[in-house]
Amino acid sequence: MTRGGAMPMIETRGLAKNFTLHVQGEVKLAVLSDIDLSVAAGECVVLDGPSGAGKSTLMRTLYGNYRADAGAILVRHGDERVDLATASPRLALELRRRTLGYISQFLRVIPRVPTLEVVAEPLRARGVGPQEARERAGALLERLALPRRLWPLSPVTFSGGEQQRVNIARGLLAGHPILLVDEPTASLDAVNRSTVVSLLREARAAGTAIVAICHDPEARDALATRYYNLPPRELAA
Ligand SMILES: Nc1ncnc2c1ncn2[C@@H]1O[C@H](COP(=O)(O)OP(=O)(O)OP(=O)(O)O)[C@@H](O)[C@H]1O
Numbered sequence: 406m407t408r409g410g411a412m413p414m415i416e417t418r419g420l421a422k423n424f425t426l427h428v429q430g431e432v433k434l435a436v437l438s439d440i441d442l443s444v445a446a447g448e449c450v451v452l453d454g455p456s457g458a459g460k461s462t463l464m465r466t467l468y469g470n471y472r473a474d475a476g477a478i479l480v481r482h483g484d485e486r487v488d489l490a491t492a493s494p495r496l497a498l499e500l501r502r503r504t505l506g507y508i509s510q511f512l513r514v515i516p517r518v519p520t521l522e523v524v525a526e527p528l529r530a531r532g533v534g535p536q537e538a539r540e541r542a543g544a545l546l547e548r549l550a551l552p553r554r555l556w557p558l559s560p561v562t563f564s565g566g567e568q569q570r571v572n573i574a575r576g577l578l579a580g581h582p583i584l585l586v587d588e589p590t591a592s593l594d595a596v597n598r599s600t601v602v603s604l605l606r607e608a609r610a611a612g613t614a615i616v617a618i619c620h621d622p623e624a625r626d627a628l629a630t631r632y633y634n635l636p637p638r639e640l641a642a
Contacts, residue, residue: 414614416443420476449615454635506581512568521556527579545574565592586617
């Protein structure tokens, strides 16, 4: 770790990720190579490139779900800079808890926990009292037009769009300074799409550094301060 001054919130240097297809003759797919991406506070960088270019792979590698094969993922964590590519599992977990959030397209929750608690949980984890956490969760769910009658129920059986809104509410309330967002408007109608875009723009304006995958043309133009074009990839050996 090094001490930080003015620096990007998240930055990759020479990042590479390969997949080896063991059951298919050890074919090696070089999906990401030499990725230099840098995102500052208040920026939203939308990943661009054709289907199969590696957008999802880059997001998963940035979050540490996939181990990088080469390069660094430098993350500003408090006033330090941490390389997630070589961080210990313990540090990686701590980074995800405080610094690096991931709003995926799909909700993963423990069954039977009410929606309001699912959304309030990241605030509770940061020490906010139960009453205030529930109020803030409720206010956000209200803004996302999730009917109040659903709040006491587990979101497991909700529709795709309802689950997506629960996921976004939870992800935003966690208040991470860096957010990775995967197709935030994919399952939503026009009104909810516009609410989600507004919320993400507010997070951006408040200084959150955002990396997004977003295919919806209107949403991506409203969100992006910049596009990052994934270079074409080659089939390695
Ligand atoms: N776990 C994996 N194992 C093997 N190959 C994978 C794996 N994940 C992704 N790939 C391959 O990596 C390439 C990039 O996939 P990725 O899903 O990152 O692309 P994408 O740009 O997000 O595409 P899309 O826009 O279609 O979602 C594809 O050729 C895919 O087959």
